[in-house]
Amino acid sequence: MTQAIPGPGRSPAPEPAPEPAPEPVPAPVPVHPRLGVRVAYRLQRVLRPNAGYRWLSARLETAGPARTAFTGAEREAKGKLFGCRMCGQCALPVTGYVCPMGCPKELRNGPCGGVGADGSCEVYPERRCVWVDAYDRAASAGRTADLRLLHRPTDHRRWGQSSWLNYWQGRDEDLWTADSRTHP
Amino acid sequence: MSLRERLASGGFAVTAEISPPRGASTENITKTAEALRNWVDAVNVTDNQGSNVRLASWAGSVALINAGLDPVMQMTCRDRNRIALQSDLLGASALGVRNILVMTGDHPKFGDHPEAKPVFDLDSVQLLWTLRTMRDQHVLLSGRKVDPAPDCFLGAVENPFAPPVPFRAERLAKKVEAGAQFIQTQFVFDVPAFAAWLAQVRDLGLHERCAILAGVGAVRSVRALEYMRDHVPGVEVPDGVFQRLQAVPADKQAHEGVKLAAEIIQQVAAIPGVAGVHLLVAGNEGAVPDILDSAGIQARSPGGV
Numbered sequence: 001m002t003q004a005i006p007g008p009g010r011s012p013a014p015e016p017a018p019e020p021a022p023e024p025v026p027a028p029v030p031v032h033p034r035l036g037v038r039v040a041y042r043l044q045r046v047l048r049p050n051a052g053y054r055w056l057s058a059r060l061e062t063a064g065p066a067r068t069a070f071t072g073a074e075r076e077a078k079g080k081l082f083g084c085r086m087c088g089q090c091a092l093p094v095t096g097y098v099c100p101m102g103c104p105k106e107l108r109n110g111p112c113g114g115v116g117a118d119g120s121c122e123v124y125p126e127r128r129c130v131w132v133d134a135y136d137r138a139a140s141a142g143r144t145a146d147l148r149l150l151h152r153p154t155d156h157r158r159w160g161q162s163s164w165l166n167y168w169q170g171r172d173e174d175l176w177t178a179d180s181r182t183h184p
Numbered sequence: 185m186s187l188r189e190r191l192a193s194g195g196f197a198v199t200a201e202i203s204p205p206r207g208a209s210t211e212n213i214t215k216t217a218e219a220l221r222n223w224v225d226a227v228n229v230t231d232n233q234g235s236n237v238r239l240a241s242w243a244g245s246v247a248l249i250n251a252g253l254d255p256v257m258q259m260t261c262r263d264r265n266r267i268a269l270q271s272d273l274l275g276a277s278a279l280g281v282r283n284i285l286v287m288t289g290d291h292p293k294f295g296d297h298p299e300a301k302p303v304f305d306l307d308s309v310q311l312l313w314t315l316r317t318m319r320d321q322h323v324l325l326s327g328r329k330v331d332p333a334p335d336c337f338l339g340a341v342e343n344p345f346a347p348p349v350p351f352r353a354e355r356l357a358k359k360v361e362a363g364a365q366f367i368q369t370q371f372v373f374d375v376p377a378f379a380a381w382l383a384q385v386r387d388l389g390l391h392e393r394c395a396i397l398a399g400v401g402a403v404r405s406v407r408a409l410e411y412m413r414d415h416v417p418g419v420e421v422p423d424g425v426f427q428r429l430q431a432v433p434a435d436k437q438a439h440e441g442v443k444l445a446a447e448i449i450q451q452v453a454a455i456p457g458v459a460g461v462h463l464l465v466a467g468n469e470g471a472v473p474d475i476l477d478s479a480g481i482q483a484r485s486p487g488g489v
Contacts (some may be wrong), residue, residue: 104291105261105302109309110355112288113343113370114417122417123291135348148354150361153266153310153325180361184313184325 013169016061016161025159030127031083031102037137040097049168057168071162088158088166089175094146095130096137103130108151149176152184185484186254187226187283188337190460191366191395196453197460198481199256199368199397200472201228204239210247213239216469217253222483223472226254226283228368230466232263234416235295242272245281256339257281260289265305266314270324273315277334285339285368286311290417309362312338316363340364343418344381345374353384356394366395368462370418373425375451382457391457398452401464402471403441406430442471446478453479 033040047053060067071086078084082092082099091100091108100108104123111131114122119132138144152175158166166172190197200220205212213229220227229244245255257276259269273284288308292300306314314325315338322333340359344352356367372378378398385391403409406429413421425444432440445463452458463472476483 104293105288105304105307107288107304107307109307109358110351111346111348112418113341113346114290115343115346115348116417117345117347117420119347123293129347131351132347135351139350144351144354147351148358150309150313150358151307153306153314156305180313180363183321183323183327184310184317 012171012173013058015171016067016165016169025085028085028102028104028106029083030104030121030124030130030133031099032128032133033082033097033099033137035081035097037097037141040092041141041143044093047164047167049170053168054170057165061165061169067162067165070165071160074162074164086160086163087154088161088163089155089172090163090167091151091175094143094149094176096134096139096141096143096146098130098134098137100130100134106154107131108154110147149178150180150184151176185225187256187366190225196481197226197395197397198224198463198476198484199226199228199460200224200463200469201230201466202244202469203230203233203466204241204244206236206238208239210239210244213244213247214251217248217251219469220472221251221253223476224463225460225484226256228256228258228285228462231258231260231287231289232295233290233466235262235290235292235297235300237296242276242279242281245276246279249280254283255281256283256285258285258287259311260287261304261306261308261311262289262292263300263303265303266325269306269311270314270318273318273334273336274330277336282335283337283339283366284315285341286315286364287341294415294417308340309358312340312359312362312364337365338363339366339368341368341370343370344372344378345370345420346418349381352381353388353390356385356390357388360390360394364394366397366459368397369399371401371412371464372398372448372452374420374422375448378452379455382455386457391459395459396457397460397462398449398458399462399464400445400448400452400475402445402468402475403429403437404468404471405434405437405441438471442474442478445471445475449475449479449481 060070083102087101115129121127121129202216229241231241241257245257248255286308292302319334322330342356412419429437449461
């Protein structure tokens with residue numbers, strides 16, 4: 001009864017040394033992505049982990065200034081495109097490339113019940129709910145099944161880290177699952 | 185008969201919601217509960233509803249147990265992180281609270297402390313998943329053992345009417361996967377829209393894994409309806425409901441509201457997959473016997489739980 005919960009698959013790379021303290025994290029605000037959904041899914045294929053990325057990310061993590069520059073570039077690019085706040089555990093690949101951390105409640109498993117009839121966010125009525133956006137974009141790409149995945153709780157130690165490095169190092173493999181019998 | 189027993193027996197369940205006082209006494213709660221005794225299977229105790237500070241829902245729930253009623257302790261993700269939420273489940277379970285209703289919670293912006301830090305460390309799906317794991321696998325999120333494990337009957341909420349509407353049944357599926365055993369919905373005014381959502385729920389087979397309780401409210405006046413439309417997130421009031429209440433004089437509007445609630449109960453009860461109703465009557469609990477009587481739902485046998 002007390003064991004028998006299928007755990008994570010293969011063990012991810014060890015945690016990197018802590019980076020310099022990240023800048024203060026901005027408050028969550030819904031952001032409509034500037035990158036079209038088709039381009040985003042194409043980019044997903046390009047960024048998929050492979051031996052090259054694993055090697056590169058391992059090297060970057062041991063080289064302080066290069067890692068800081070890489071993380072800064074990710075912050076800049078994803079900030080512009082998706083309103084990324086650098087949670088370090090990117091959900092974009094399964095949310096129609098709309099960032100759920102822009103939801104004022106940071107909901108990673110779908111919309112709250114307060115969405116306006118026009119699809120507006122209850123906290124920022126002039127903005128669209130990120131999950132309304134996510135559903136439309138996922139539907140347009142035939143990817144609504146992604147939205148059924150169960151997202152595990154956020155690891156707040158990862159704020160400010162590069163999610164690309166975490167992804168290539170295999171630390172992101174248990175962010176979500178289709179199997180609810182596993183441990184949250 | 186407890187809510188869990190009522191649903192297990194296949195009977196039509198009735199729950200109602202009360203809102204604890206802004207003060208250090210449970211007297212109001214037990215007094216209000218008296219009006220509901222013999223009419224409902226369980227009573228929800230809200231968790232700082234609308235982000236306004238009230239007596240804690242665990243304390244209100246314990247007061248109901250002492251009064252011989254079965255509480256549904258509401259638990260939002262707004263104010264407590266994963267440590268406090270898990271701790272609260274252990275505490276509530278130890279004191280005899282069985283029904284736990286998990287929800288995201290309103291944003292602090294809407295309440296009396298808009299400057300407060302919004303926590304939202306877990307979302308409602310993650311919290312359900314966590315509580316179910318504590319109960320069934322006897323472990324915390326950390327993996328540490330819980331001994332003894334809590335005994336609880338897990339509920340969640342759903343708003344069938346809020347966008348993205350085509351995703352709402354799927355979202356319920358996530359909650360059922362995570363551990364929800366019963367659902368209480370947002371106010372049902374638009375019965376055809378509710379029926380359409382429920383058809384999707386049945387297609388996914390969710391009504392067989394989880395009891396669906398339709399949320400029904402008694403509206404006291406046109407003004408109350410306007411307040412609901414303008415200030416309660418996620419509530420949509422169709423024009424027809426406004427017109428119906430506006431058509432009667434002010435002193436008859438409460439009565440019309442009771443009639444409307446009774447009609448909605450009868451309509452939703454006829455839809456396959458509805459296991460009961462949840463009466464959203466906070467502040468208007470006295471109307472419950474009238475509503476249920478008009479809807480043809482008989483009083484529970486005396487004795488409460």
